[in-house]
Amino acid sequence: MALEFFLSAIVTLVVVVDPVGLVPVFLALTDRFPRSARLQVGLRGCVIAFAILTGTALIGDWLLGELGISLPAFRIAGGLLLFSIAFEMLFGRRKERDSKDAEQAVEEHVRNIAAFPLAIPLMAGPGALTATILLAGRAHGDPLLLGGLLGVIAAVIFLCWLVFLFAVRIERLLGITGNVVVSRLLGVLLAALAVQFVIDGVRAVWAV
Template identity: 55%
Template sequence: MQEYLSAFVTLFVTIDPPGLAPLFLALTSGMVREERRQIGMRASLIAFGILVLFALAGTAILGLFGITIHAFRTAGGLLLFYIAFEMIFEKRQERHERSAERAVTIDEMRNLSVFPLAIPLIAGPGAISATILLGGTFAEPLRRGALIGIIAVNIALVYAVFLVAERVDRVLGATGRIVLTRLLGIILAALAVQFVADGMLSLARAAH
């Protein structure tokens, strides 16, 4: 039981469901409740599939393409920084204004669900690397099934946080959303730089 609890805590900390709530609010600014619900559900399911895949065959998948987790972390950080830039300088808001006359398309919602929500925010480098390590610890079929259950519980918590975030958005109002988006853009940029720095440092160490 102690191992299962440790695995749950490890994934909970690396995924950080509470920390995803404000980012989800910022990324889905201007969307209605049903659109947010669809995006949250799709992102959660995709992230669950990704983590289960890496739990079952993570090391083999990265090795097949010759990719290290450090390179994955660096690439994810660069992509996150691009999103943070858009949030800080309202590039996303400009696109929302240009499309204000029409509803958000299915393709746009699908794209947002995959990137950056499902990956790298939910199933990010930290969560994937933790899942790969746990997959090696929970090697037997029954224990591997328990690990998948632990992943499912964490993803369910993420989706629950996304549903609550919609209520928080109503309280914030338009001004609160603007302030929150800018602030979170700065935080996300710092997080992205940290991802890149950690990834490059690990790559440099591996080269020696």
């Protein structure tokens, strides 16, 4: 059970955050920055995103309870949201939208790009927040599973940092075709996970 949860958490968060898919946007955001400034932006973005996702994992379930939203209802809604993100990934619309957001942010908030749009919404966006709350709900307050989820979040954010560190090399290695293929494959995986969240939510509702 624990192994299944950890594998699901890793796959879900890696697909939703999509570290490799952040490479083109990260390079566009930090274009003409010296290497030290680029790495500083990447590190700050990772720290902010980690804090947001960790906080969501710890209090997200409590917040739903305070708002009177049942976990099955959130699973269904969250699954539909994740499916919409997967649809955008499959047809290349997510990167187009992210690029436009990034360009606008650079024009308006050059000094704050680590927080916006790098950390929010590119890393800790609606999809990642939704997935984190759903995974925290599956942990059912189990300290081991919750601790494992926090470890997975840390690992995914660390992976983002590594991607930022070697962003230029990764872009050259993958090229345009490689980026498209990776994005499409991750989109298919995310779509399947989203459908599973909806199925779990429907089953929980019918079981009541």
